[in-house]
Amino acid sequence: MPQSREKILVAMSGGVDSSVAALVLKQQGFDIAGAYMKNWINEDNIVGDCPWQQDIEDARAVAEKIGIEFRVVNLMREYSERVVAYLLDGYKRGITPNPDVMCNREIKFGVFLAWARDHGFDAVATGHYARRVENPGGAFSLVEGADKNKDQSYFLALINQEQLRAARFPIGHLPKPELRRLATEAGLATAAKKDSQGICFIGEVKMQDFLRQYVPDEPGPIVRATDEQVLGRHRGLHYYTIGQRRGIGVPSNADFQKYVVVGKRAADRALLVAFDAPDAPGLFTSEVRVHSLSWVGGPVTAPCLIEGRVRYRDPRVHLEFIPDPENTSGGSATVRFREPQRALASGQVLALYDGERLLGGGIYV
Template identity: 70%
Template sequence: MSRILVAMSGGVDSSVAALLLKQQGHDIVGAYMKNWINEDNVLGHCPWMQDIEDARATAEAIGIEFRVVNLMQDYRRLVVDYLLDGYQRGLTPNPDVMCNREMKFGVFLNYARAEGFASVATGHYARRVERVAPNALSDPNALRATPSTFALLEGLDPNKDQSYFLALLAQAQLRDALFPIGHLAKPALRELAADARLPNARKKDSQGICFIGEVKMADFLRAYVPDHPGPIVRATDGRVLGEHRGLHYYTIGQRRGIRIPSNTDNEAYVVVGKRAADHALLVAFDGPAAPGLWTSEARVHSLSFIGDPLTAPAEIECRVRYRDPRVAITFTPDPGGPDTAIPPASARIRFATPQRALASGQIMALYRGEQLLGGAVFA
């Protein structure tokens, strides 16, 4: 059996992941990734001390070794700086996707390999499946010579599927990743935790920023990004309606917090754009006619594929946000490198149905049915 390092956050999902692997006979060690301790006194609840104690108590209940791995400097450099830089440039970054790629299956996975572990396991609701080359099925020699490749499927419970957050993983990362709870529904998982008398079986799920805690994004940004006021401009006629504190507090499609009253017909304003030249926040009345709010075509960059890259036009699907359903798209990659040896880094996306409020910097996940193909970033 394998020696596996389980990323234990203190929550019930990663705890059951460790429990299942232990029951399967693997050599398991639990580890809390210490990424953030609210050392700058950001407003909001950052329960890292309690999370460590919950993870430690659960590891003791399961009967496995537990350790705390300090990755604070890497997290600040790879996730927090990415987050703050994106918002300062008017983008809408996704720290959870980046945390998975750069931390859990980057720095933390490298730590695990250096410590002699074969794999890292997490509590993500996703499924990893092994793909065997066709010629290896009938030829034992080919089977030994051909390394396995792995595909990533959505979690079986559509209400908890977290494959979107794994969209930027590479095959080398997936090869050493395990997702033991991807076949479970949440009620069944909690039942397993209760049956095993895990101390966090009824612990509420965290809704905060990845490994920071239940901190409101606006409060986090206020602590690190200086305000830069500018006009609030109606996109349809250029009329100035007010002043905002900074473009980084807003994202495309936002309705709340603009502080511009509705009109006499009770139509509410929505953010439709940001103009860097004069730091203007562009708004319009929400609806199908709002300029720039609905998109039929988009460009993406930083293409990342789990398996073979798509180098020719394809009819596939995508998810533009975590909770959004998959939507059919026509994927048209740009030319790759010399002699097409280098995969394309960008592509044009045409949606079968117009999509609302796509923002630059946002992550798009690519699918073929339930299989996650990879991801990209909206230009």
């Protein structure tokens, strides 16, 4: 039993991870309740299949099984304003936003946490594969999940110390097979449920089909970057991202010479492509700028050698972090990679690490 009966609200998505998060906290003796966050597209489902009603029923069934209160929290307006608007604005400006990272900062550990506190809860728990560690002096660190195949610390790169202080990650120490076993032994309805893919408001539909509903097409030329030859036409730069190989719309010469997107040129709305090779212009980079840096603990304000994860699922890589000298808070910086990195898209997130410990993150310029 915990020394104090901390009251925790568990964000239950209807999946097995958050179900076991609630189960673990219940078994540890905490005073908990479960809540499903009802988000914008749940009732404005123009495209895609987002089975939110089934998810609510699955989450409710788990809550009843383990004997906790369950409620549905309507965050549709906040989700629209803070995540969907950010997503659409990014694509309209020609960058590639990361709604999963923004959802964690703005919704789960933002408005949902505020709602929980307003209703008497001390903390919010999620089914993230990450670990929260208390340091001497009372501050907290965020560490990668024990299951490296499932680690989700990357998606938490923009949360701050105050948010982490009120965050709980009950399954961060578990490997996925063990989590499934616990769910099965407890008879949870979600024990064998397939993991969800992507973000719910897009469902099973491609991002292109979602964007078509909200961002007007602005056609332009498809240009080979090496010689400026026009190869075709595209419907809009927002349908493409750096490093994309499929669905470009121009044929390749052979199986071993496939085109890849290497850039976007705003002046004439040109989509720049090249054959996918180490020397493709713009495809690999050794130095990038990052802005909007956010730190889990104190900011890094002096040049140093650390590690970074350039995208989810990629391994950590060595880099030199050089904060802007005039920016003592560490809000922007230059990053130099030990090895060139492929297809870094403006608007995406670079997560920064000291070993397994997440330091924070920033957004590619």
